[in-house]
Amino acid sequence: MSIRLYVGNLPKEAIERQDLQAVFADAGDAVTAKVIKDRKTGKCRGFAFVTVPTDEMANELIEKHNGQAFMDTTLKIEKALPRSKGKSETAAPSSPPTKSGGASSSPGKRGESRGSSNKSRKTERTGGNSNSDTVQPDPRWADKLAELKEMLTAQAGNS
Secondary structure, eight states: OOEEEEEEOOOSSOOOHHHHHHHTGGGOTTOEEEEEEOTTTOOEEEEEEEEESOHHHHHHHHHHHTTOEETTEEOEEEEOOOOOSSOOSSSSOOSOOOSSOSOOSOGGGTTTSOHHHHHHHHHHHHTTOSOGGGOOOOTTTHHHHHHHHHHHHHHHHHO
């Protein structure tokens, strides 16, 4: 099983894979390096990955080369975290809801990317029924709505 090592703190210049692989040349031909580059400029983004065949070799390389000077910078080497297969959908909506409750996109692009969310809003308003008599309040504002109803009832009782 191969082990990936994260090599950080690389200079943000044009670095070739062979330059980085030369640092790990004493480990043999089984070590491969991949420099992560910016798509537009072709320069290094400041990190790379080195793949080694065994966990023992990974530990040796970390111990030997972590903190070593490379092109006027000090390398930071550690075991890479496992790659995630994609972003989870549950963590995506991180922005809080707007106070207006309306759509934040321009009117021309309203239905392009929000088709399925409109159905959930209609269901939320009507409680899943098509009767307009069973309109349910938005749960985010239900407490405020209850307070307003009490205030109106109190005002009507005072008159």
